[in-house]
Structures are given as structure tokens and as C-alpha cells.
Amino acid sequence: MAQQRMMHTAEAVxxxxxxxxxxxxxxxxxVETVRTALEGRVFGPPATAVRRAARTWPDRPGVADERGELTYRELDEQSNALARGLQRxxxxxxxxxxxxxxxxxxxxxxxxxxxxxxARLALMNTGFAKPQFAQVCERENVKAVLHDSEFIGLLDALPPELPRVLTWVDDGTEIPSxxxxxxALIAANARTPLPAPKKPGGFIILTSGTTGLPKGAPRERTGPLATVQMVDRIDFPQGGTMVIVSPIFHSTGxxxxxxxxxxxxxxxxARRFDAERTLRLIAEHRADMLVAVPxxxxxxxELDKTIRDKYDTSSLKGIVVAGSALSPELSVRTAEVFGPVLYNLYGSTECAVATVARPEDLAAAPGTAGRAPTTCEVxxxxxxxxxxxxxxxKGRIFIRSGAPFKGYTDGRHKEIIDGYMSSGDVGHFDDSGLLFVDGRDDDMIVSGGENVFPQEVENLLxxxxxxxxxxxxxxxxxxxxxxxxxxxVPEPGATLAPDEIKSYxxxxxxxxxxxxxVFFLDDLPRNATGKLLRRVLVEYEPPA
Structure with missing residues (x-):
């Protein structure tokens, strides 16, 4: 035990x-280093990050969306005004x-x-149906809702007395009386700083919910060792530009x-993903990094080359993907199209970052999940x-993380062995020590006495x-x-037959x-984070 504590201390250093x-x-x-550390203990990660950025780079653009750009100073000041409005x-x-x-x-x-x-932030999934949304709000004890206008219909399922604020109004949308x-809240309130809260409200990120109602994974606060997980093996730009199309309500974004x-x-x-539009954003903003799901x-x-060639994406130095399995084929195709810039981040809502495959790892072993960053171990x-x-x-993958998870909001927890928490996946290490994720533990099937992981067959196809x-x-x-x-899902114009697939x-x-x-579909069911909804396929009724 003492040896383990010494090892963890050395990792922290x-x-x-x-x-x-x-x-x-x-x-x-x-002084700034100490101030940021102290603020992190009461404001939580989003507010601390923006406050620090506003002091350090007040006039740099912090965000660009369909309405234009906001500097870090504007993000800080407008959030002050919004906080006062929410207080009221x-x-x-x-x-x-x-x-x-x-x-x-x-x-x-x-x-x-x-x-x-x-206050406590509960990030909701934009793919929710009304019953799911209502159940999660009840379970998490939600007392107010901020939402885009397109989701007004979902709020019918909530008590009418709950305060609600529109975060975005689509063109042509009639705002309810x-x-x-x-x-309006920002315009009506002062932008000067507020007194610091006594403690952080924390935040809740929901699991993907591919096997049922999404579970809530809470974090009271995160320290600097959580940051190092993300940045140790990924070369983030500094003072540059990132295009994030992976949903920010989920852990990767x-x-x-x-x-x-x-x-x-x-x-x-980008409020909605479109493949060509993403290329346009990269070109227009001369982006250094793209964050997406596979x-x-x-x-x-897979866009036609004539479309891709319309946009200069040579500024890209990194593409970070996470959220679902990266196939070896996609590793290779990405290098062919964009060059050696791909990073594969493997982790989960509960475990945070587990491993990262850098471009050189993926060149040597396409599809690998890579190696653990500092303060993590697999x-x-x-x-x-x-x-x-x-x-x-092959074995069950367990993770020891610098950002430990203390249990779901419904009281359940992941299995833990010797301080390592289950990811729910199965994988193996190759001869070089690179991790490969072979599939979900609960995806494995036993057919005629033989264990089969569907992902292996998917990768081949x-x-x-x-x-x-x-x-x-x-x-x-x-x-x-x-x-x-x-x-x-065949490529456009391709004609395939079940016997041909079986023979292959x-x-x-x-x-x-x-x-x-073997069935052929126009598209596969996936949620907003790109994860395959396998239960929908298991329940699929073949046409008569």
C-alpha cells in the first residue's frame, strides 16, 4: 500500500x-497559478477556464458560431450578466x-x-425523446431548464412552474408568450463579477444510454491532474483554432x-454536423485541430474527392476522435486524406481518459487505442x-484515472478491482504494449460454444x-x-448480395x-455521439 501511494505521488509530480x-x-x-488553482475549487472547470482565459487573453476570440465571434472577455462578462439573471x-x-x-x-x-x-450543471442529450428527458430530469432533481427553441416540445413533460430559458432561437420560430x-437576461443585468460561491455546484454528464436510460456520472470538481490526462498525449494548439463538431454535452466535446x-x-x-460544411469551417478558420466522433x-x-478538393485543410495538425470504436480502415483512410494527424482517444464518461493513440501509433497499428497518459493506467x-x-x-479492461468517478447519481457504481475501474470493454495489448479494444463486454455472444466479438467482423466488412x-x-x-x-449500408451505386458477404x-x-x-439498410441507428444503437438492431423485424 505504501509503495502504491509513493507511485501515485510520483505520477502526480x-x-x-x-x-x-x-x-x-x-x-x-x-500569483496567477495559485489564483487559478483556488478558483478551480469553488467555480468548477468551465467558469475557471473562462475566467483565466479572460485575464490572460481578453481580446482573443473564445468562440465562433453561426452568430459570429465572442472574445474571452465577452464570454466572461456576458456569463456574469446571465448568472445574475438566473439568480432572479x-x-x-x-x-x-x-x-x-x-x-x-x-x-x-x-x-x-x-x-x-x-449551481449544478446537468448536461442533457439532444437526441432525447420526451419520456427519456422527463425521466432523467426527475431522477436528477432538475429545478430549472435552459434549452434551444427546437426542444420546446420536450418541456411539456416537465412541471409548468419550472423556470426555463431559451438559449438559442431558430429563425422563424415563434417564441411562446x-x-x-x-x-434578454444578459441585456438586463450587470456584467461585473459576482461573489464566488462557497463550493462548486459540480456537473453531471450522462452516459450514452445505448443499453437503456442514460445514467448520470457526476463530478464535484476536477483538478489539474484531470487536465493532464487530456493534454499529455494530444498536441493541442496554443493560441490557435479548434473546430469541435463532437457534442459538447458529452465528455469528449x-x-x-x-x-x-x-x-x-x-x-x-457547429449546431448540426454536415461533412462538407465541416471542411468549409476548417478552411475558413484555418483550423489547427478538429474534434469529432468516428x-x-x-x-x-468518404466525400467525393472533387468536394474535398474545394477546401484547403492543410492547416490541420490534429484530428481527435472519440466516443465510439475507430476501425483500422478509417485510420488508414484518414491518413490518406488528411495526412498523419489522427489521435484516437479512448475513455468513457465514468473513467475520463484511459488511453490515447498518437498519429505514429496509428501508422504502426491502425485502429489501436494507444497508451495511457500520465496519471492514468490500464x-x-x-x-x-x-x-x-x-x-x-483478451481480458476485461480496467482503468485507474487521475479523475476518479465516485458512482452514478442513481447510487450504482462500476466494478472496481485493486483501485482499477471497469470500462465495460474487452481488449488486449499487442507486443509493443499498445491497447486494442475488441468490443463491449456485453456485446460478446456465444454461438455454438464459441465466443465472438462482433467488432472483429465489423472491421473486416x-x-x-x-x-x-x-x-x-x-x-x-x-x-x-x-x-x-x-x-x-452499401456505398452509393454498389450492389451486394447476402451470399457474397457471407463468403467474404x-x-x-x-x-x-x-x-x-445479412440485411441491407440505408443508414445505421446511432445516437448524437455516434455510438451504434445495437439494441435497435437486435430488435429489428425483417421485412416480410
């Missing part, structure tokens, strides 16, 4: 040294505020304002926005809880030039217990990994 190397702490400005609506320290907004200035201003009040807008703000970057947001990146590299355990140290042996997207699931089978069923898999993998059924 390395982490702080890394922050100094990257310029996130500056020994030449000790009854938001107090500890009040849980649900936020249902796409990526734009309104979302960022809201997150910062709530931190300044010591008596509705309050974020802009949220974490990369915080890191980008810490480095004084302009963050370009599905988005896939759609970008271990494999078998079904009996015994540590697996051998290379190329995606290597074909005539397949745009693919998914494989297990369904009940009287003879085998479970059987594989493949769903394929049989030629490359073991017989028991060949799908018994």
Missing part, C-alpha cells in the same frame, strides 16, 4: 511537471439546472454562468473544449478478477470498398443459442464468425 512544460502553469506567474429566476447554489442545447455560445455561456453561481431568452480554452484557442462550433470523420473522408483482468499481464491475450457502414449483432437462435446478424467473411475469419443473416 510528473503530471504537474507536464503541465509546466505545456505552459498551463507558469512559474514566472505564481431562483437559481441558487446547489440548484440542479438541466441544459438541453446544441453546440453554440448559449451552451458555453450557460455552463460558465452556472459555475459562477455554484412570456418566454425568457438568454439574450466537453473535455476538449476545456483543454482548448486552457490554451487560449478559438473554438469554432462516424463524422468517416462521412468526411490493466486487464480475467473473469475471476486475476490480472492478465501476457501480450495478445468495413475494409471493403463497396461497404459504407456495417454493424453486427447477436440474436437468439434455437440451435446455436445466438447467431450473428449483419447490417450493411468465411474467407477471412473462422466459420463460426460468419453472419447467418
Amino acid at each position: 510528473r503530471g504537474l511537471r507536464r503541465l509546466r512544460e505545456l505552459g498551463l502553469t507558469d512559474p514566472r506567474r505564481p 429566476l431562483g437559481v441558487k447554489p446547489g440548484t440542479v439546472v438541466g441544459v438541453l442545447a446544441r453546440d453554440h455560445r448559449g451552451l458555453l455561456l450557460t455552463m460558465v454562468a452556472l459555475g459562477k453561481l455554484g 412570456g418566454a425568457t431568452t438568454l439574450d 466537453f473535455g476538449t473544449w476545456l483543454a482548448g480554452t486552457a490554451f487560449g484557442n478559438k473554438v469554432v462550433t 462516424t463524422m470523420l468517416h462521412r468526411m473522408v 490493466a486487464l483482468f480475467d473473469e475471476d478478477g486475476l490480472r492478465i499481464r501476457a501480450k495478445n491475450v 468495413l475494409e471493403r470498398q463497396d461497404i459504407f457502414d456495417a454493424a453486427v449483432v447477436g440474436v437468439d437462435d434455437v440451435e446455436f443459442g445466438k447467431r450473428l446478424r449483419a447490417f450493411i 467473411v468465411k474467407s477471412n475469419l473462422a466459420r463460426y464468425k460468419v453472419p447467418r443473416d
